[in-house]
Amino acid sequence: MGIHFRKIRALMPDMTIRETDVYVDGEKIAAVGEAPEGFHADTVVDGLNRLLLPGLINAHTHTYMTMFRGCGDDLPFSEWLMGRIDPLEAKMTREDCYWATLLGNMEMILNGTTASIDMFIFTETASRAAEESGFRTVLTRGLTGPDGGQRRIDEFMGEYRDWKDRCSRVTFALGPHAPYSCSEAYLREVAALAKEEGLGLHTHISESQFEQQTIREQYGCTPAEYMDRCGILTDRTVAAHCVYLNESDMQLLAARGVSVATNPVSNLKLGNGIAPVPEMMQAGINVALGTDGAASNNALNLFRELSFVTLLHKGRTGDTTLVSAAEAMAMATRNGAKALGLTGCGEIKAGNRADLTVLDIDKPWLRPHNDLLSSLVYSARGDETTDVLVDGRFLLRNRELTTIDRERVLFEVDKTCGRLGLLK
Amino acid sequence: MGIHFRKIRALMPDMTIRETDVYVDGEKIAAVGEAPEGFHADTVVDGLNRLLLPGLINAHTHTYMTMFRGCGDDLPFSEWLMGRIDPLEAKMTREDCYWATLLGNMEMILNGTTASIDMFIFTETASRAAEESGFRTVLTRGLTGPDGGQRRIDEFMGEYRDWKDRCSRVTFALGPHAPYSCSEAYLREVAALAKEEGLGLHTHISESQFEQQTIREQYGCTPAEYMDRCGILTDRTVAAHCVYLNESDMQLLAARGVSVATNPVSNLKLGNGIAPVPEMMQAGINVALGTDGAASNNALNLFRELSFVTLLHKGRTGDTTLVSAAEAMAMATRNGAKALGLTGCGEIKAGNRADLTVLDIDKPWLRPHNDLLSSLVYSARGDETTDVLVDGRFLLRNRELTTIDRERVLFEVDKTCGRLGLLK
Numbered sequence: 001m002g003i004h005f006r007k008i009r010a011l012m013p014d015m016t017i018r019e020t021d022v023y024v025d026g027e028k029i030a031a032v033g034e035a036p037e038g039f040h041a042d043t044v045v046d047g048l049n050r051l052l053l054p055g056l057i058n059a060h061t062h063t064y065m066t067m068f069r070g071c072g073d074d075l076p077f078s079e080w081l082m083g084r085i086d087p088l089e090a091k092m093t094r095e096d097c098y099w100a101t102l103l104g105n106m107e108m109i110l111n112g113t114t115a116s117i118d119m120f121i122f123t124e125t126a127s128r129a130a131e132e133s134g135f136r137t138v139l140t141r142g143l144t145g146p147d148g149g150q151r152r153i154d155e156f157m158g159e160y161r162d163w164k165d166r167c168s169r170v171t172f173a174l175g176p177h178a179p180y181s182c183s184e185a186y187l188r189e190v191a192a193l194a195k196e197e198g199l200g201l202h203t204h205i206s207e208s209q210f211e212q213q214t215i216r217e218q219y220g221c222t223p224a225e226y227m228d229r230c231g232i233l234t235d236r237t238v239a240a241h242c243v244y245l246n247e248s249d250m251q252l253l254a255a256r257g258v259s260v261a262t263n264p265v266s267n268l269k270l271g272n273g274i275a276p277v278p279e280m281m282q283a284g285i286n287v288a289l290g291t292d293g294a295a296s297n298n299a300l301n302l303f304r305e306l307s308f309v310t311l312l313h314k315g316r317t318g319d320t321t322l323v324s325a326a327e328a329m330a331m332a333t334r335n336g337a338k339a340l341g342l343t344g345c346g347e348i349k350a351g352n353r354a355d356l357t358v359l360d361i362d363k364p365w366l367r368p369h370n371d372l373l374s375s376l377v378y379s380a381r382g383d384e385t386t387d388v389l390v391d392g393r394f395l396l397r398n399r400e401l402t403t404i405d406r407e408r409v410l411f412e413v414d415k416t417c418g419r420l421g422l423l424k
Numbered sequence: 425m426g427i428h429f430r431k432i433r434a435l436m437p438d439m440t441i442r443e444t445d446v447y448v449d450g451e452k453i454a455a456v457g458e459a460p461e462g463f464h465a466d467t468v469v470d471g472l473n474r475l476l477l478p479g480l481i482n483a484h485t486h487t488y489m490t491m492f493r494g495c496g497d498d499l500p501f502s503e504w505l506m507g508r509i510d511p512l513e514a515k516m517t518r519e520d521c522y523w524a525t526l527l528g529n530m531e532m533i534l535n536g537t538t539a540s541i542d543m544f545i546f547t548e549t550a551s552r553a554a555e556e557s558g559f560r561t562v563l564t565r566g567l568t569g570p571d572g573g574q575r576r577i578d579e580f581m582g583e584y585r586d587w588k589d590r591c592s593r594v595t596f597a598l599g600p601h602a603p604y605s606c607s608e609a610y611l612r613e614v615a616a617l618a619k620e621e622g623l624g625l626h627t628h629i630s631e632s633q634f635e636q637q638t639i640r641e642q643y644g645c646t647p648a649e650y651m652d653r654c655g656i657l658t659d660r661t662v663a664a665h666c667v668y669l670n671e672s673d674m675q676l677l678a679a680r681g682v683s684v685a686t687n688p689v690s691n692l693k694l695g696n697g698i699a700p701v702p703e704m705m706q707a708g709i710n711v712a713l714g715t716d717g718a719a720s721n722n723a724l725n726l727f728r729e730l731s732f733v734t735l736l737h738k739g740r741t742g743d744t745t746l747v748s749a750a751e752a753m754a755m756a757t758r759n760g761a762k763a764l765g766l767t768g769c770g771e772i773k774a775g776n777r778a779d780l781t782v783l784d785i786d787k788p789w790l791r792p793h794n795d796l797l798s799s800l801v802y803s804a805r806g807d808e809t810t811d812v813l814v815d816g817r818f819l820l821r822n823r824e825l826t827t828i829d830r831e832r833v834l835f836e837v838d839k840t841c842g843r844l845g846l847l848k
Contacts (some may be wrong), residue, residue: 017848070795073802074734107788199576209742265731268739269802298802299789307689307728308735310498316691319634325497364531365723367834370839371494371848378497378693378722381805410791417792424441424795 057113057336059261060290063104111382140175191231200236205229259339266292432471479538481760483685487528501702521764535806564599622658683763690716
């Protein structure tokens with residue numbers, strides 16, 4: 001199928017915005033600028049008042065947690081987690097997880113996001129949701145151990161083997177949960193398995209002061225050092241949070257080629273603080289952008305994260321030049337693709353996958369167009385999204401979802417929330 | 425004209441959300457719950473999937489600065505202000521200011537805001553814009569002196585006298601700009617004039633570390649103490665920013681009955697930091713919420729500010745209970761009305777002015793409705809706004825602006841930006 005984006009402003013790999021023509025053939029971007037020979041357009045998207053972005057990439061989330069949006073907000077952290085979220089999660093069935101994942105996929109698509117890396121309980125349900133919704137995802141299961149650790153690995157590996165050749169958009173990584181929830185032996189086992197199976201790793205590192213303290217007391221080192229000595233820090237590892245990295249931790253992550261997923265909203269909401277993003281970039285770390293789960297955000301909207309990640313560091317340091325609009329946009333696109341190992345994603349260029357987002361830029365809050373990139377990062381809200389494509393297939397077309405039955409999903413989610421005693 | 429909001433979820437003065445009926449008669453809310461005797465509804469707004477809020481109130485902005493959205497972002501502060509914004513502002517005509525104000529009014533209406541307090545260059549153009557758009561506004565002119573100070577006062581007082589009985593939605597306050605831009609004698613003169621004319625005051629206090637230092641060197645006290653000894657701190661004063669107040673400053677502002685307008689996004693963007701909002705509330709200060717101008721934000725969207733004002737303080741202190749959703753919503757409604765002296769605004773109750781905002785809550789990012797108030801503060805974006813009323817008149821009806829010619833405004837704003845060498 002051929003799609004011609006005609007005379008459209010597009011975000012180029014050098015982070016400038018330029019009017020051009022973009023041609024999609026099948027799953028790929030066939031050309032930018034001149035039409036490829038013999039190109040036939042089945043669909044023409046006129047560029048008037050439109051802007052084309054590489055689909056945004058969510059580098060850390062727990063999509064199924066949309067079910068718990070707004071549960072226990074403004075409570076002390078332990079009351080929120082142990083008193084509210086954990087007991088709810090324990091009651092969640094595979095089916096609940098499936099519908100909540102579709103709600104999350106829907107929300108991400110509506111906000112211009114085309115891919116995520118996701119830490120799950122029931123990985124298989126997320127595979128199914130992504131297969132049906134057309135969303136691109138890297139799936140992991142939160143692995144904690146030793147208690148029940150082997151069972152979790154076995155279940156995950158079973159689901160991975162069932163799914164690994166089934167849908168090219170659904171890939172997998174191993175998800176050792178965090179330094180404080182995994183023993184040293186367990187982490188080493190997971191690291192060895194990743195190597196053996198050729199899988200990447202996704203984990204949480206240095207999210208809270210509590211974690212810093214616990215790991216220091218238990219192992220006499222920082223969480224990053226602990227993860228490194230267990231073999232978890234590799235060039236295929238995505239480490240979420242990293243709020244409390246010190247200078248030498250940053251050098252370590254940079255040397256190992258680890259990507260960091262920063263989650264500015266979640267870190268604030270859970271009282272964990274502000275991650276040293278400019279310092280990590282300075283150290284040469286690939287920094288990508290994530291939302292974390294809806295229970296600690298409460299949205300899966302990367303446009304919100306873009307404004308937080310730029311503004312927080314200016315405010316924290318007093319240096320207004322830190323984390324520019326272009327740097328933030330790179331985190332949400334190119335850096336995300338690199339972190340997730342999504343070859344051919346994250347940039348609009350010939351040969352890349354056609355994972356694309358179209359925005360309506362004729363909005364009062366984006367006008368005048370004195371600096372469009374700046375407007376996208378500092379003013380856009382997500383609702384400017386009109387079209388979203390993954391592998392050249394429209395998941396959103398003229399603001400209508402094409403793959404997800406919105407009403408059915410909302411109905412099923414409400415049904416579960418009713419059963420769990422939620423909903424007000 | 426009678427409007428019946430039928431079976432609609434509404435934010436009550438106690439900050440709970442309850443399903444009820446709301447009846448508007450002319451400019452006022454006639455009743456909440458039971459219909460008033462003999463009530464006739466010309467318009468029925470069905471409450472299915474809708475939520476009714478008191479119109480949000482923007483407690484600090486410079487609306488005309490929408491013209492400079494995106495100009496000089498990510499530059500060092502002095503380069504932004506002196507190198508970019510000041511020279512542009514100097515070239516702005518009255519007519520430019522009028523169209524930019526309508527753009528700002530449009531943006532605020534589309535985001536559920538019904539009123540603002542505004543510091544202007546050409547006050548008269550803002551009066552005209554507000555008269556036409558149906559928006560409610562408290563207008564001030566930025567007064568600096570002694571150089572040109574008397575001229576600015578005279579011009580403002582002339583415009584004030586021309587307008588004070590012309591439009592009940594347009595009221596006025598005196599706008600002594602800031603401690604560092606006004607001499608002691610000038611501030612005393614403005615304070616005396618405010619007393620004589622029965623006018624409120626709007627000013628900037630303690631926005632930056634630079635200001636703290638300058639005032640300390642020049643007057644041997646804090647900006648708040650300086651403003652107090654000049655008579656500027658009254659129970660009709662709205663002080664924007666207050667990022668660097670110390671404990672004793674807070675006691676002082678509380679004792680004088682000053683309202684503070686906090687502008688979380690602007691304070692971050694300009695590298696000024698985070699205002700001590702929970703501490704100010706604790707001291708008993710009435711804290712309201714503002715956007716500041718679009719050049720330092722870059723949006724006039726109080727939903728964005730709601731998420732920043734709640735999240736920042738949890739992140740800054742580690743205490744996740746600080747600045748709850750209800751407290752933030754109070755800042756954007758009731759506290760704003762108190763700060764601006766808008767009697768009968770900021771709460772949905774019988775006898776109050778019908779300044780109301782209707783939101784579509786059937787959005788995936790607000791679902792499930794486990795906690796609607798929480799969803800409004802932590803997930804809503806502004807685009808949920810379907811209807812906005814001021815004094816019982818629809819300014820937005822089913823997402824369509826009824827008083828502002830959108831295309832004309834955008835055309836005129838672009839024309840000016842073209843002349844000023846902006847637009848990319």
